[in-house]
Amino acid sequence: MAKKSQTWEWIKAIVIAVGLAAVIRYFFFAPILVDGVSMMPTLQDRDRMIVSKIGYRIGEPQRFDIIVFKATEDKDYIKRVIGLPGDRIEYKNDVLYVNGKAYEEPYLNDYKKQTTDGPLTYDFKLEEVTGQQTVPKGQLFVLGDNRRFSKDSRTIGTISMGQVIGKTNIVYWPLSDARIIKKP
Template structure:
């Protein structure tokens, strides 16, 4: 009898440790997220399931073109691509991205540019026109969805404080047939 009580107690302890470890990993290191909507198409699709890496930005800084998850509202997280870092001047002209006066390629948009030959994928704008700031302020990021015609992003909600960023994401794990790393 004493042996079965000991064995039961060991199982309970092992299960408790496993639950605590899983919760800690999810809260501090990695978390799942479901893409909600079409704002990141063609890179990400509605209902894609991804892993958010929360550790990367604890030890490093966000990079331009990273795909990030951030708190957009109290109860809603968004997934978008970083376009502007602190100190950057942003401009779109004739469907070309200019950062600090230099043109940048956006290969992840090529598929959509072909689908929309009737006009630009991204309308002409400057950072100042959209946000009232000439440069991205310290501690903030300028983000856009890849589906530029149908994305609610920094052009509409303003720049994102870095502390609202949950982490970087670049792995789709579900649906299984779409398992891939995205750029």
């Protein structure tokens, strides 16, 4: 009888542990694998990160947050928030302008120095790439840090807040590159 009781206790403990892990992963945190070079040099292909799913249930995205969103039914993208609802976005001479004000993007400085054959980010206005003068309400304008090789809001348009899975800034693998990515 004691053997049966002990087995039952182990089964309950395992079921509770699996249930707790599922709840944490579904509602709070989840791992994600960086797939591709669109966020270089900030993120490398095959970096593994933690996505916080609770951040935007409490607050709103901020400019320069790195987010994960549902791009297609079976594909998630990792990009940087550049434009918030109501913003007018423009790039001119490799400089970001939001509502007419120039913004520095220090996370791109090293990459810009390496780029000798023209700007890292080609000139454009939000209206030219999305047909909108401002980022619509409930939408975000996102870009990859590797501006020349990123499928982002310049091609897929703005993304809705409903597509956003969460915010990410913790690289946990490879262990030698583990770090917290600070926002500028």
